[in-house]
Amino acid sequence: MTIMEPRKHGDASDGMVGGRQTRFEGNLKVTGGATYALEYPIEGVAHAVLLQSTIPAGRVTSVDTSKAKAAPGVLLILTPDDDLGLMTASDWYGNRPENQPYHPLPREVSFNGQSIVAVIAESREQALEAAKLICVTYAQTPAVASIDDPKAGEGKVMGNLTIGWGDAEAALAAAPIRIEGEYSTPREYHVAMEPHGLTVKWDGDQLTVWEPSQWSHGMARSYSEWFGIPYENVRLISPFIGGGFGSKGAALAYSAVAAFAAKKLGRPVKLAVTRPQNFTSYGGRAATRQKIKLGATEDGVLQAIVHRGASETSTYMDYPEQTGAATPILYKVENFSSQHRVVPVNTVTPGALRGPGKNPSAFGIESAMEELAYKLGMDPLELRLKNYADHDYQSGKPWSTRRLREALTEGAAAFGWSKRSHEPRSMRDGNQLVGWGIGCGTFPVIQAPSEAMIRILGNGRVEVVSGAIDMGQGTYTILAQTVAEVFGIPVDQVEVHLGDSRLPGSAIAGGSMLAGSILGAVHKAATAARDELIGLALSDEKSPLRDTGANTLTFSGGRIAVPRDQGPSLSLPELMAALGRDEIETRRNTLPDGATPQEHHQAWTTMAKVQGPTMGEFSMHSWCAHFAEVRVDEDFGTVRVSRIVSAFDCGRLYNPRLVESQWRGGIIMGIGQALLEEGLVDQRNGRTVNNNMGDYLVPTNADVSDIQVISVGIPDYGASALGGKGVGEVGIVGVAPAIANAVFHATGKRVRDLPITLEKLI
Amino acid sequence: MTRTIHLSLDINGGRYDLDVEPRVTLLDALREHLALTGTKKGCDQGQCGACTCHVDGKRVLSCLTLAAQVEGRQVTTIEGIAAENGELHPVQAAFVEHDAFQCGYCTPGQIMSAVACIREGHAGSDEEIREYMSGNLCRCGAYNNIVAAVREAAEMA
Ligand code: FES
């Protein structure tokens, strides 16, 4: 296939892969016509609300529901006394404990803010009112509020995250230049604008779930396992998702509660998780701590990295936020040692939030590298280029593509880095101290098998059908572009159907793996459909193209013709009519040939077939370099990010307009992480204090200045069938250290614990 | 039984009759009772701007407004700003052109704010747009493109 260079908007090539086509579903979103999970008109729906625990640990001894039961409109109250008869579902990898009952409203409380009671009433207002009348009695037990709680202890080492080569301790001891620092990040939250929630409806033993989902097939599996019904009986519908960032990949406790209530009541139930409840109904990014020691020669050649990290987890599951994820692959180093511990505390189990692992990891190593640069008196850009990793020292494999050098040099040129003056506090503008800093980022290329269906209709429209989802990354658009290119038709002749577990299976929209995975399947299916059409057109006696003697046909400008021939050309509907066909349908997947139905099911509903970045002969990753300028008010310590230039190597871009938006989105979330975002825990009772959007601060429009993004990537056909690498996660990785480094350059103060709030600077 | 009140509301130039409890917000009236789900609920606490509508042409947070309060007043929602022939409002068109959204969940609120922001005369510079659009959070981070879209629509207005 031809690779289209990105063109300016307005060019006919916008609709091709690589073109700047505007968002396919754009009109629906700007008119209010896009329907999100809680917006389906469903007859006779009842409303459920949740009541959450107010203690961090202990046991629910009694729930007094007498007053609530008598309240107007109340239909059902579920408490830990009710056995919902559910069974535990599989984990991400498809492992499932045998015969283990599941209690989504548990008697044992593991964290403050755990859902323990549900009230279902005719209206949401009535359910809320009744919930206030419920009195829960607890027997409280000792708790650990957070990683800062003295009772938290050291936690446990995650053996699979212990990495090392060479002799890091010895090399460090022998290095003439050494720095060490301790870096920490707080709890951070997804805060997707659409709160979680769902509507559920049973028809006999058929369950329909309208729920925002980053993975329709995987979530459908959980419902089928909880309720012991065949997978085929569950249909999860999620064509539009109001942001996920990692939070909407799994069906959660409240999902099971709503589905049970609907079954019990024999009517549909809608459950809207309130904004405060969103802070504890699923986990955000865990708080992390890292100690990093770097050893170098006097001219700045890295000799050793020693890394020790830790992250909070819950008391009932080990979830590591891998602080050592970026540390081993950003630089050339012959001696390396990294270890990561998880520290159980009374919190909901943390989860994946944009750039999981790599993000806090990059905050550590990228801060440390600039500390080393200042210790050496060396330009931090020069230090990074000097220690450029020529291959992956962790796996020993060559990079598939790594244009981080170009990201650094082209980013520096666009930013004007050469005008920098090295000394901290040496650049100022009135009462503002100006500082510049760099942060590099990376995210692995992950792939999973996917499937897609193509239908060529008699009217010439082409449908592409997949269970993949679009939460704003651009799935609708790039699928339409791929199909438009294969058939040589305009994008508006394509229809895209997504977000339904009954449709062909797909990789999760997570880990930046969806675009690369699903486009492989879509391109394969579309090419197969086109080949079938060519076969018919050249062999069917009704076809005007049959006697041309051609052995293939061209598809371009909406016409199908014989190559280099003045002969007949037909539009798609004309050809379909000539062939007497209403429809040509193909379905293709990227599993190995001959995969069993069981393997299909496993591929779409678990992570078991996901391919990591070094499973082949190369080490495959996306890369970026951020250049940040901050202005710090010398008197007040307020920090403004006045400018960011970021250069990315994400391979080939399927749609630069949409990719640039995602990169900016990641960078903006990184600005929030650097300066604003911090989940505050009440150390007395483990409560998330700032569990709302007014107190947990995310960036507003006024917090964000112009951000320039640059692509330096080249197609990487090892990384994906169409040459792209992941886009969504990498944008945030490295932003926070770039800003922290700029703040140091501006003020001479090194802030090693995020966020960088003004009291840390004055 | 919970007491209900009868309301007759003027929304997008049409008349809507409904019986609701007095405590029902304008946001819930729109979304749960009138099937006008274009207006979004991001927080239900007046903190995010996703529920922004116009009442008598001024932007309000419909989650902090009772449905009963808007009787006799003109309510405009995202469903009511395109032309009757379906042609997009210039702000809507600019949002598509500038890719001023990703997931689209904050978008109706952003657009309603932007229409009012321009009408208020608060779209004179990028700085001013940023400031007067800051009541509308966008977690996808479409802010640069939102500013570009509002600027363009303001220049055309
Ligand atoms: S829903 Fe009204 S401000 Fe958030």
Ligand code: FES
């Ligand atoms: S577009 Fe997703 S929150 Fe703004």
